[in-house]
Amino acid sequence: MIEDDGRQWAGTRRWVEGVLAPGERIARVRELKGGWTSRMRxxxxxxADSNGSGDGGNDGGGQGYALVLRSFVKPFYRRHAPALLAREAGVLRLLEAGRIPAARLxxxxxxxxxxxxxxxxxxxLPGSVRVHEDGDVPRRTALLAQQLAAVHAVAMPEQERPRAWQAWTSPERVQVxxxxxxxxxxxxxxxxxxxxAPxxxxxxxxxxxxPGNVxxxxxxxxxxxSGVVDWVETSWGPADxxxxxCSTALTLLHGVPAGMAFADAYxxxxxxxxxxxxxHLYWRLLDALAFAPDAEKVAVPWRELGRTDLSAPVLTQRLEDYLQALFERYA
Structure with missing residues (x-):
């Protein structure tokens, strides 16, 4: 039995084992880093006849494989879990027949x-989150842009569209x-x-x-x-x-030039x-201001992934410089 912050997860484990094929078992559980809203394992x-090596490979076929368990443990997200998880489940089913590299429900x-x-x-899904400063940043940015354009090209009948987009801040909620x-x-x-809104x-x-969800x-x-994850906020709205x-996130991770380059790459x-x-300026600022004053919400999981350089002062400076750059280009 595994302990989770002082609470047992025996019921969750029984539930997962109930959807496995006959004879399969959970051999090992590992924490996945980089999440904020959920606990990921x-x-x-x-x-049953495995030698117990625990090295999962492909899904099915009588050999080891891996699953990912998302659990909402924070009180706020537990309250909203029915809608969030139902939305993600629906999106994963929708994407099964397409070319977006998403997990299977x-x-x-x-x-x-x-x-x-x-x-x-x-x-x-194979692969890993890449948020480090290295020579691959420009190519990762281009690949992110290509993948996002592919997401936006997903077509669906009007009756199957997800909920309308929602703003994550407003003038009275901005923390300067x-x-x-x-x-x-x-x-x-x-x-x-x-x-x-335009x-x-x-x-x-x-x-x-x-970048934390790719x-x-x-x-x-x-x-x-190799994969796009975390579909709980899926919406219908402007590509901008x-x-x-993504532009705001790239700014915070790699600096203003990286954030300003993403729209062009897209x-x-x-x-x-x-x-x-x-x-366009409206949409860029609507997103950026939701991170004020110091982007600590995203900094915590990024630091867990090794970006210990992303202190509150660094992020605040980058966010402020980004606002200035947006006005200079789009105002």
């Missing part, structure tokens, strides 16, 4: 009827850094998002697309996207909003953004 599954207990925490279990030397810059940014053409949005394999010319979110990959600079 890799479950190595083996047949195995089972979902959105209300925690059988599990200690509301949970979803899915297939394990206390020590900023450019208060007028922040005031201007807040004023922009105080206007009515008219836009909707498309299928991941809504939380950023898996890569290889390096250099062999670098490739997904581009804005359009080069065949994606379409609004032609109106002021409208």
């Amino acid at each position: 890799r479950l190595d599954v083996e047949p 195995r089972a979902v207990d959105a209300t925690g009827e059988h599990c200690e925490d509301p949970s979803l279990v899915m297939t394990h 850094p206390a020590a900023t030397a450019r208060p007028r810059l922040w005031e201007r940014a807040v004023e922009v998002i105080g206007r009515q 008219a836009h053409r909707g498309c299928f949005l991941h809504r939380d697309f950023h 898996l890569f394999t290889g390096s250099g010319q062999q670098l490739a996207v 909003l997904d581009v804005a979110h 359009e080069q990959a065949g994606g379409t953004l609004t032609a109106d600079g002021g409208d």
Whole structure:
């Protein structure tokens, strides 16, 4: 039996084992780093006649393989788990027939009827999250842009579309850094998002697309996207909003030039953004201001992945410089 922050997960384990093929068993459980909203665990599954090596490979075929268990353990996300997990389960089913590299759904207990925490279990995707500063950053950025354009190209009948997009901040909720030397810059940014949202053409949005939710394999010319994860926020809305979110994340991870380059890479990959600079500025600022004052929410999982250089002062400075760059280009 495995302990999880002082609580046993025996019920969750029984539930997962109930969806395995006859004779299969959970041989090993490993924590996956980099998550914020959920507790993520890799479950190595083996047949009953396995030698117990625990090294999972492909799914099925009488040999070991791996699953991923997502569990909402924080009170806020537990309350919203039924809608979040139902949405992700639906999206994973939708994507099974397409070319987006997403996991396959195995089972979902959105209300925690059988599990200690509301949970979803899915297939394990190859690859790893890459957030380090290295020579692959430009190529990763281009691949991220290509993958996001492919996500936005997913077509579906109107009756099957996900919920409409939601803003993650508003003028009254923006937290301006206390020590900023450019208060007028922040005031201007807040004023922009105080206007009515621009008219836009909707498309299928991941809504939380950023380097922490994309898996890569290889390096250099062999670098490739191997998976896109975390579909709980999937929405229908403007492509600019997904581009804005990834741009902000790239800014915080790698600096303002990386964040400013992403929209161009997205359009080069065949994606379409609004032609109106002021409208695009609205979407970029709406996303960026949701990270204020110091982007600590994303910094915690990124530090777990090795980016210990991302201190609050560094992130705050990058976010402020990014606002300035957005005004210089799009205002």
